[in-house]
Amino acid sequence: MVTTTTQEFAGPNEAYAQAYGDNGALAIPPARKLAIVTCMDARVDPAAALGLKLGDAHVIRNAGGVAADSIRSLVISQRLLGTREIALFHHTDCGMLTFSSDQLRGIVLKESGGVDVGDALAAVGSFHEFGDVEAAVKADVAFLKAHPLVLKETVVTGWVHQVETGKVRRIV
């Protein structure tokens, strides 16, 4: 069933705003000079799982927690807002393990209903699926360390978030 977000956000947000306290005075630059990259997965709550307080860290999330899809955001995070550390997370039981870009393009083409989706699919390019979570973490950390737009002095760590237990484990 499709939800009606307007009503469902209202109650919790009113309570959140009433307990907001001094948070309204927080500055734009993240206090811990930290950027998190992680998956959009509904079972991942980075603030809760990592003990991030409001104002601590940038949190970049996309399908998979894919580094290649975070570069625009990381440049803004580092060059304009002063972050100097990146913690990249992938997680167990990730949807990115379940398909190939070719399969997904096939699904989109089949469901297109006559709309021309060719140019839009070409603009997306790879859907950045992966076959092994730990290997993907290592590859993404290496990608960030070698990327010409990521500052050389950046501390980059790679992690797996276990959605079965809530535990995080550093890989690299």
Add this chain to the structure above:
Amino acid sequence: MVTTTTQEFAGPNEAYAQAYGDNGALAIPPARKLAIVTCMDARVDPAAALGLKLGDAHVIRNAGGVAADSIRSLVISQRLLGTREIALFHHTDCGMLTFSSDQLRGIVLKESGGVDVGDALAAVGSFHEFGDVEAAVKADVAFLKAHPLVLKETVVTGWVHQVETGKVRRIV
């Protein structure tokens, strides 16, 4: 000061895992068939601000909460994991209001230290800055509603998150 995330995540994550309860049994598809698109800003905590429970919604975050930078993730969210509603948030006091793509490219070029950043900057393209938060929300909602890769039956709403108060307000 650059933090050492390994130590700082450990304590909070242990407490999180101990209180994880039945969350390990949550399914991959978001229970509310909802995808949130919002900014990476450190002062935004979507789960807390909107009352999202673990497993409820995909959360896509990038610099600005920019729709154009969320398409790959939204295709995976909709076609493979069943979401049918998108709530897009921008927020007050956003870093995206403070620069132009040309200025940021200039900063990167100046700080490049002899590394060739031209191809990497070209690959990023626009940094997707904006000049007015509400107008940007409206434009992004229109962009998603018209996008050939977003399912036609999608409910798309647009919101502003006030970082001064914690309150969210629906715009469109």
